[in-house]
Amino acid sequence: MNDITREQMEFDVLIIGGGPSGLSAAIRLKQLVPSLEICLIEKASEIGAHIVSGAVLEPTALNELFPDWKQKGAPLNxxxxxxxxxxxxxxxxxxxxxxxxxxxxxxxxxxxxxxxLGDFCRWLAAQAEALGVEIFPGFSGQDLIIENERIAGVITGDMGLEKDGSQGPNHTPGMELRAKYTIFAEGCRGSLSKKLMDHFQLRQGVDxxxxxxxxxxxxxxxxxxxxxxxxxxxxxxxxxxxxxxxxxxxxxxxxxxxxxxxxxxxxxxxxxxxxxxxxxxxxxxxxxxxxxxxxxxxxxxxxxxxxxLQSVPKLTFPGGLLVGDAAGFLNMPKIKGTHTSMKSGMVAAEAIAEAMNTQEIEPISYQFRMHKSWVFKELHEVRNVRPAFAKFGARAATLYVGFDSMVRGRVPWTFHHRLADNDKLKAAALCKKIEYPKPDDQLTFSRESSVFLANLDHRDDQPVHLKLRNPAIWKTVNWDVFKAPESRYCPAGVYEAIDIDKEPKLQINSQNCVHCKTCDIKDPAQNINWETPEGASGPNYPGGM
Missing domain, CATH: 3.30.9.90 (D-Amino Acid Oxidase; Chain A, domain 2)
Incomplete structure (x- = not known):
């Protein structure tokens, strides 16, 4: 990618991702240092178009960010x-x-x-823009810029590539977006966050x-x-x-x-x-x-x-930091992560403002500030809840969690996650096959009719963004041992095993992808790699989602 002549843009701070954490970071930075030049990019066609949640919002962080949020018209109705x-x-x-x-x-x-949550993020974006934050929707972060072992920004994805990766007639090279500090707010299992964690070994020593x-x-x-x-x-x-x-x-x-x-x-x-x-x-x-x-x-x-808490990686590296669900700040027992994500973005802003004053390459105080924040206190109290279910099973864990909640997690032990999710699958021959009823199209539905409601938009001739690192592994591992689990765990019908009576093959219907990242997580051999597609591709969730 780097042999192409690319337009460059320079900023003080670059933010990857237009969810609650990234937008809160942008707003708090502008509140602290109004003169900063801040750019936020979002891979969706507009802010909120890829935002998915239940969602029940605990307004703790919002009260800190905007004490007058009611007067500002926040959509909490x-x-x-x-x-x-x-x-x-x-x-x-x-x-x-x-x-x-x-x-x-x-x-x-x-x-x-x-x-x-989508409407809430649209409102946050309006507040950020009013403060002078530059927001560019439709731009995906495709690669990292690493210079002298420091993150110097990102390269956005090319537009107009053909399916084979060659340059089409409407090809536009991605830009180099450079900054003194880059905040990665991609959400769960972000493609750039994965590269960061590998390059800087941010997951060393954690579950x-x-x-x-x-x-x-x-x-x-x-x-x-x-x-x-x-x-x-x-x-x-x-x-x-x-x-x-x-x-x-x-x-x-x-x-x-x-x-x-x-x-x-x-x-x-x-x-x-x-x-x-x-x-x-x-x-x-x-x-x-x-x-x-x-x-x-x-x-x-x-x-x-x-x-x-056991799975939160090191949060900083030279030139940047991780916030929100990219770092793993979801409170699972609460089934909430918006308030913790927002707070992490706000704390990140404070750490970057301090690093700028002291000219530190790595905003190292972010790690300390988060440990002292109510986010870590909240996550520490519930640290044993999720692993208890894996350790004991649902019924016994429910009893344990009742006890753990009563003592606010003040126990002298911490349960741990020993294996990654992809390592938990058993061979298909050892498990009972599940027969599911057919949909009635009134209360229950097919994948096809469901995906239609996601308003997907992937240009048909763009490169496939779901790639097998080693195509030969699919037959010997996914099919022979696990009988193509990707055809079941994908909620959008992206993966299909075809010609199963002859020589089984994997068909990837990438145009169906709703960007959930499950394949990147659950593939037994970690052979499927989810990359960002062309900017503005994917689902387009309307207001109200």
Whole structure:
């Protein structure tokens, strides 16, 4: 890539990613040092177009960033007013879990809001631009600029390349965006963040990251069923005791319901399909009641960093730092990461402002500042929750988590994640094949009809952004041992095993990709590499998602 003559642009600070962490970092930097030249790039066609979440927002960080957010018109219009949690022992029964706020602080949503996270990010972007931040949507970070072992910026992806990588008639080279400091706010499993962690060995000495896949649907339901501010969570059926996961239901807006299902990607049965489990759980009466008679109007999926404090890497390196879900600041028991991501961006801004004053190459105080922040205190209190489910199974872990919550995590031990998610899969011959019911197209649906609702836009003749490092491995590992698990764990039908009665081959339908990154995480041989496609490609989630 570097043999092409590229336009260069220089900034004080460059931010990769237009989610809550990157936007909060930009805003806080401008609040601290208004004269800074700050550029933020976002691979989606517009800010918010790739943003996916439940979402219930805890406004802790927002209160710090903008104490007057109500006067500024922040789109927090639906306060939580009622919450329920259920354990589902089977496909019909439910057991209500009482939420005792004094004993279960992680499940207390008093003072929180049901929001559209995409709309919230659009609002944050407007505040950033009003302060003078330059925001460039439709630009993906394709490669790092490393000079003298320091990050000096990034190279954006070329536009107009042909499928074979050659330059088409409308080819435009990517630009070199250079900065004194670069903030990586790509979200979960970002392609540049992976390169950073490898190059600077940022994961040395920490647990492997473990992930979940969140699949979300947006529904419009009959007005008589709509209860703005009602939120509901469930766990148990249809998952077995060794598989972590559960559902959410959030009522908000004009007769809208955000429904979703999260499955831990440390599951072992290669026959499991997170998409099919999401469809199946909707048949339980506790969920079916809310959605029946409604209309599904949106679909999305995204991987989540679930490892917690044990899996947070070193956060800084010469020339930059990691924020938000790129670093893994999700609070999994709360099922929330927006407030922690925002706070990490704000703390990063403070560290960079200090580094500029002292002319430090590496904004090293960020690591110390985060350790002293309420983010690390919050993550320390829940550090044992997620690994407890992997260690004990769902039923026993629920009892342990109840105890752990009562003592606020003040125990002398820390559970650890021993293996990466891709190492947890068992051979297909050792596992029970799962037969899933056919969709009824009213409550449950196919992948094809679901992906249609993601409003995907990938130029047909652009290079494929999902690549096999060694194509020969697919047959001997993925097919012979695991029977093509990528055809089941992908929630968008990107991967298909074809000619299985003759000589099995893998077909990659990259135009279906919703950018969830699951393939990059769960592939058993880590042979699939997810790279950013041409800028502005991918899903286009509308307002309200």
């Amino acid at each position: 639906t306060p939580v007013n009622h919450e329920c949690m259920f354990y589902l022992p089977n496909d019909e029964k439910k057991i209500r879990i009482p939420i005792i706020k004094s004993l279960m602080p992680q499940m207390n949503n008093e003072g929180n809001f049901v929001i559209s 492997p990251q473990t992930y979940g896949l969140g699949i979300k649907e947006l529904w419009e339901i009959p007005a008589h069923k709509h209860k703005p501010g009602y939120i509901q969570h469930s766990f148990g059926w249809p998952l077995d005791d060794r598989t972590y996961g559960g559902s959410w239901l959030y009522h908000f807006g004009d007769n809208l319901v955000s429904f979703g299902f999260v499955i831990g990607l440390d599951y072992s049965n290669p026959w499991l399909s997170p998409f099919e489990e999401t469809q199946r759980v909707k048949n339980h009466p506790v969920i079916k009641y809310h959605l029946e008679g409604g209309r599904r109007i949106g679909y999305s999926a995204r991987a989540l960093s679930e490892g917690g």
